[in-house]
Amino acid sequence: MRAGLLIKRICQAIQRWRYLGYDRNIIQRYRAETDRTNLLTLKRMCVLTLALFDLLVVFYGTVLRQTNRVLAVVVASAFVVILYSYTCNLLRSVSAGPIRATRSLVYLISAVMYLCGILSGTLMSGDELGVLPIWMFLLVQISFDIPPVQNALTVIPFAGLYIVVGSMVKSPQHWQLDAVYSILSITVGLYISYHQAHLALENIIAKSNLQKANFALYHTATTDELTGLMNRRMLFDRYDLVLGECVESGHSIACAVLDIDDYKLFNDTYGHPEGDELLRRIGTALRNYRAKTSIDIGRIGGEEFLAVWPEENAARCEQVAEDLRGAIESMDIPHTGAAEHGRVTMSVGLCLLPSTMAHSAYFYADKALYRAKDAGKNRCCRYDPEGGAYRFICCAGNA
Structure with missing residues (x-):
């Protein structure tokens, strides 16, 4: 032994x-x-x-x-x-x-x-x-x-x-x-x-x-815990970086502000745990889109998100906004508290500004978001710097 x-x-x-x-x-x-x-x-x-x-x-x-x-x-x-x-x-x-x-x-x-x-x-x-x-x-x-x-x-x-x-x-x-x-x-x-x-x-x-x-x-300090997207601090650091690059190079900047429609009603109807799960699922969808396009997307706070990227083509810019809106709608998540659509949707405010106006990109995109909300939600609205007007992007979901 x-x-x-x-x-x-x-x-x-x-x-x-x-x-x-x-x-x-x-x-x-x-x-x-x-x-x-x-x-x-x-x-x-x-x-x-x-x-x-x-x-x-x-x-x-x-x-x-x-x-x-x-x-x-x-x-x-x-x-x-x-x-x-x-x-x-x-x-x-x-x-x-x-x-x-x-x-x-x-x-x-x-x-x-x-x-x-x-x-x-x-x-x-x-x-x-x-x-x-x-x-x-x-x-x-x-x-x-x-x-x-x-x-x-x-x-x-x-x-x-x-x-x-x-x-x-x-x-x-x-x-x-x-x-x-x-x-x-x-x-x-x-x-x-x-x-x-x-x-x-x-x-x-x-x-x-x-x-x-x-x-x-670093991941904890720069990543939103619920969605896995960039958090507010990292997001606006990226926003400032893209903004500076566009101003320096003379390229136009595209900015989109996204907001989940009737998110407070979703929380009241299904409870806050389900509201958190909704944010996780939407975060996954936005991360997948970011992986395919390399567009910077992050969570500003609450149910609001921001996407920013250098862009010259207005049609492609509108397509990105519509893709983001459609990605959430296509998830077909029930939302009985939303009387208009009966499912979870997202409104998008968009702007495409030349380098001389680039510093106002977030401001005009946010204004366009409120126009989309006031017009019935689940739609994209774009600010047009040439005429100083807001116009809605046509989409099948809103036809």
Whole structure:
């Protein structure tokens, strides 16, 4: 019993270590951001390496005059340039999601650095302490955000290779000393790398949660709770923006004020919960229309709505107003309190003004709405700036 419990706890501890204290789904969800961080690190390493190679070319070429080494550095620089270009291409792709090639590339670069360190610490160092590979076993681990399993399966085999090769080319005293320092370096690296990757993942999750919270806060601050449309504040911000663009560009502005007919009677007849549900249904219809046309529509307050958009064509402007009115009428929601129609309808006041009169758009649209109400409701009335008159838009529903 105790043995089984102990094994279970060990397995759980391994799982926590493997997934940085989270589960596999969390790791996969934020893998793209981790890949992006590693690619940025690799990109900076390429830039620093190229800068170092430039100095080596100058040093070998002008001071030591060693042509062979200059050529070797130039060839290595070409490889780094190719790596830099490939990394930049991956960075452009990683925004769409995690890329398997990223981890393969990190593994390849880690392997190359370890092999260079092993070569330097064995065949090129004689009986001296292998300083470079010992540092490599630490620095490579903490340079990238590598998952613990991949990190361990990368560094430990190369450390074993270093110790084996060292035992073949160095005296027992020196390769054993190399082995001790390598084990210490790997242990410290594994510890730092784990906590570094864990902290990086925590920061990524916190950043993601903050972005979600900010979006939710922005949505709450700019969206009408009942209808899902823009609220009054956001709506008039959009109105001012469209107004400014029309004045600046010289284009005409179209403005429509919409009002649910006999909404107070609907509330008195069916109750306020049903009145709220009516607003939700109308909000859905207006949102659907907005999605198809990209026209800004929002709730001013109560049962009143506003639509605003840049427009040059009077016929198209009238068609939009009639579409909005007809969308509500076609819902065929019963309204026994409305003696004229027996169902929920909407009246629309409309105006299309040139840029020189654009600042009066809301005023004239509101006036046109009252004309539509006085004329029997469920109709569209448009203010004509040329004659200064109001006229009703012909529609089948009012024939």
